[in-house]
Amino acid sequence: MSVGMHLVVSGFSLGSFYALVALGFALIFGVTHAFNLAHGELIILSGYLAYFLWRGLEVHPLATLPLTVALMPVFALALAQLLKLVREPFPMNSLVVTFGVALVVEQALLSAFSADYRLIQPAAPALMQVPALGLALTETQVTLLVLSLLATGIVHLWLTRTFSGKALRATIQNREAARLVGINLGRMRTSAFAVGGLLIGLAGPLYGQTLYLYPAGGLEATLIAVTLTIFAGVGRIPTLLLGGWLLGLAESWAALALGANWRELVSALLLVLLLILRPEGLKIRTEG
Amino acid sequence: MRQGGRHGWLLGLAAVLLLAGAGSGKAAVQELALGEINPLTGALAKHGLEIHQGIALAVEEVNARGGLAGRRVKLLSRDDQSRPEIALNQAQDLITRERVVGLVGGYVDTLVGPISEMAAKHQVPYVASASLQAALTRKRHNPYFFRISNLEGILSPVCRLVGEVLRPQQVALIYMATPGSLEFAEGVEERLTRQGIRIPVKEKFRPGAPDFSMALLKVRMTGCEVLISGGFYPDNLLLTRQLREQRLQLQALLAPWGAAYPSFIAELGELSEGVLGTCAWTPGVTWPGTEKDSQAFITAFEARFQQSPTTTAMHGYASARVLLTALERALARSPAPTGEQVVKELRTLDLTLPLGRVRFDAHGDPLDYHHVVVQIQGGRLVPVYPPERAQARVMVPLPAGRK
Numbered sequence: 001m002s003v004g005m006h007l008v009v010s011g012f013s014l015g016s017f018y019a020l021v022a023l024g025f026a027l028i029f030g031v032t033h034a035f036n037l038a039h040g041e042l043i044i045l046s047g048y049l050a051y052f053l054w055r056g057l058e059v060h061p062l063a064t065l066p067l068t069v070a071l072m073p074v075f076a077l078a079l080a081q082l083l084k085l086v087r088e089p090f091p092m093n094s095l096v097v098t099f100g101v102a103l104v105v106e107q108a109l110l111s112a113f114s115a116d117y118r119l120i121q122p123a124a125p126a127l128m129q130v131p132a133l134g135l136a137l138t139e140t141q142v143t144l145l146v147l148s149l150l151a152t153g154i155v156h157l158w159l160t161r162t163f164s165g166k167a168l169r170a171t172i173q174n175r176e177a178a179r180l181v182g183i184n185l186g187r188m189r190t191s192a193f194a195v196g197g198l199l200i201g202l203a204g205p206l207y208g209q210t211l212y213l214y215p216a217g218g219l220e221a222t223l224i225a226v227t228l229t230i231f232a233g234v235g236r237i238p239t240l241l242l243g244g245w246l247l248g249l250a251e252s253w254a255a256l257a258l259g260a261n262w263r264e265l266v267s268a269l270l271l272v273l274l275l276i277l278r279p280e281g282l283k284i285r286t287e288g
Numbered sequence: 289m290r291q292g293g294r295h296g297w298l299l300g301l302a303a304v305l306l307l308a309g310a311g312s313g314k315a316a317v318q319e320l321a322l323g324e325i326n327p328l329t330g331a332l333a334k335h336g337l338e339i340h341q342g343i344a345l346a347v348e349e350v351n352a353r354g355g356l357a358g359r360r361v362k363l364l365s366r367d368d369q370s371r372p373e374i375a376l377n378q379a380q381d382l383i384t385r386e387r388v389v390g391l392v393g394g395y396v397d398t399l400v401g402p403i404s405e406m407a408a409k410h411q412v413p414y415v416a417s418a419s420l421q422a423a424l425t426r427k428r429h430n431p432y433f434f435r436i437s438n439l440e441g442i443l444s445p446v447c448r449l450v451g452e453v454l455r456p457q458q459v460a461l462i463y464m465a466t467p468g469s470l471e472f473a474e475g476v477e478e479r480l481t482r483q484g485i486r487i488p489v490k491e492k493f494r495p496g497a498p499d500f501s502m503a504l505l506k507v508r509m510t511g512c513e514v515l516i517s518g519g520f521y522p523d524n525l526l527l528t529r530q531l532r533e534q535r536l537q538l539q540a541l542l543a544p545w546g547a548a549y550p551s552f553i554a555e556l557g558e559l560s561e562g563v564l565g566t567c568a569w570t571p572g573v574t575w576p577g578t579e580k581d582s583q584a585f586i587t588a589f590e591a592r593f594q595q596s597p598t599t600t601a602m603h604g605y606a607s608a609r610v611l612l613t614a615l616e617r618a619l620a621r622s623p624a625p626t627g628e629q630v631v632k633e634l635r636t637l638d639l640t641l642p643l644g645r646v647r648f649d650a651h652g653d654p655l656d657y658h659h660v661v662v663q664i665q666g667g668r669l670v671p672v673y674p675p676e677r678a679q680a681r682v683m684v685p686l687p688a689g690r691k
Contacts, residue, residue: 116334
């Protein structure tokens with residue numbers, strides 16, 4: 001495989017990983033304005049569930065996804081119930097509350113699973129060759145690419161093709177206008193947390209398969225999610241994947257051309273540049 | 289009458305306070321407060337907890353045999369949350385409020401450094417469990433700081449193994465942006481270059497980096513035969529997996545920090561086969577002549593914590609044993625020894641522990657800290673270098689991954 005092809009594969013798979021980690025956060029933040037600092041801890045919790053299914057019951061890592069996807073909305077909805085008690089200013093108070101939740105979850109994970117680093121490791125990581133394209137992809141890279149495309153596509157279709165999705169999108173775009181046309185904001189909030197939970201359930205096992213799990217690892221995941229949400233813009237699901245790919249490609253290029261120590265600097269510069277050129281940043285898109 | 293009653297009440301209160309004061313004074317005379325600061329939560333919690341277990345066991349052993357000069361040792365464990373500013377606050381609290389007689393513990397130089405400064409400021413002896421940065425001992429005069437590890441003990445066997453056994457033409461070097469890892473990379477580069485070995489790939493990462501694929505691509509492109517990683521345990525987990533996934537053919541992968549743990553083998557399974565690491569001690573690898581002590585430590589550790597000790601736990605145990613021995617000797621000379629008196633005992637200490645012989649130079653660095661290179665062979669950690677401690681030959685090349 002050529003150097004250029006290596007760079008492209010590495011960049012796209014890293015970007016797909018970033019997008020999968022950020023999807024749930026971006027959706028919940030877009031609808032509810034809740035700055036969920038416990039997002040990463042929920043991803044790690046989901047990863048631990050998958051890890052013990054894989055280790056204990058020898059379930060294939062990909063086969064753990066249905067269970068984590070089914071279970072994590074329960075935790076996300078519990079968080080939604082807790083955030084219902086938060087008073088104004090909601091964005092700031094939600095930040096404090098979810099920070100507290102993150103600490104509690106981290107301590108619980110430390111007590112339950114110890115401080116050891118855990119890897120979800122397929123029995124035989126295969127290398128998939130596509131000779132016609134001169135491609136060689138690892139199993140993890142293929143999984144990340146396929147699942148990020150699938151998740152983004154399904155969420156995008158739901159937001160653009162279904163009544164409930166359109167209502168949710170309207171809420172992201174303008175909450176007041178959505179309320180005036182009869183959209184139940186409470187129900188939208190619940191939907192956002194439920195779907196956000198599904199996406200967290202999807203991201204957790206892949207996090208354990210791509211990186212490694214440890215109780216304090218949630219901060220890393222939350223930082224990825226916040227950065228990418230700023231990068232891509234709130235409520236723009238396809239842009240989130242594009243943003244992830246752009247970041248992944250930029251980081252991989254920096255690591256190859258300039259050296260590994262440049263990767264964070266290059267992505268930070270890119271982020272600053274985009275915020276200057278696209279000043280709306282975290283501001284919710286209000287146009288129709 | 290009313291006035292007399294009030295006086296009586298005040299006298300009673302004064303008597304109670306005096307008694308309470310006398311009681312606490314008695315307890316203070318009987319107990320020696322020993323401070324321990326470790327990353328018990330946060331990114332470094334795995335190793336911090338291991339060090340804590342080793343220290344706790346050493347203190348419990350001392351208390352089980354009657355304490356130090358008849359005084360019970362009270363271990364005050366504090367969590368620095370893997371953050372330097374918290375480590376500094378905890379050190380200040382232990383020294384100024386708890387009045388500890390000494391400090392022990394600490395993992396990585398970014399956390400050990402601030403504690404050592406605070407210890408020097410208040411003239412409290414501090415024996416670090418895991419510290420490498422030369423600047424902490426060589427570039428600053430800190431007579432209260434001692435450590436049981438140093439970089440030379442790791443650099444020497446790593447570079448000698450590469451030069452004498454592996455003999456590659458080119459080596460790739462991956463390291464982290466931490467003081468110890470940076471010094472390690474500089475040391476490796478200097479020594480291998482002196483031996484005529486080229487280092488065309490030298491890549492610096494931040495700890496916790498998610499992707500090594502571009503660095504591995506450079507290793508492949510340059511045809512390096514050996515990859516040396518100065519990363520920490522989790523970095524090496526990820527690096528090994530990505531290297532195996534990408535089917536990179538190497539003579540050897542040498543990861544001094546990380547590979548010499550049974551959990552490394554458990555997490556990576558057969559992907560860990562052939563990886564080289566280093567350690568000063570691990571179950572089955574002990575300082576010659578200390579086999580009995582080593583087994584006693586393993587037995588006591590397993591009984592206490594229901595798990596096998598790691599090399600990091602042994603570092604915690606050894607550092608606590610060193611400080612407790614110095615304290616005991618100082619107490620034999622004075623019932624209330626000063627920090628300076630304990631430091632004097634540390635300077636003249638000569639102990640042989642399963643970790644090795646422990647003596648300090650004028651800077652507080654250990655004179656006899658030696659790592660052994662181990663290789664994962666058949667799912668076990670097998671010593672392969674130096675020859676006098678080897679139990680098997682180095683297995684090369686690194687087994688290829690499955691197709």
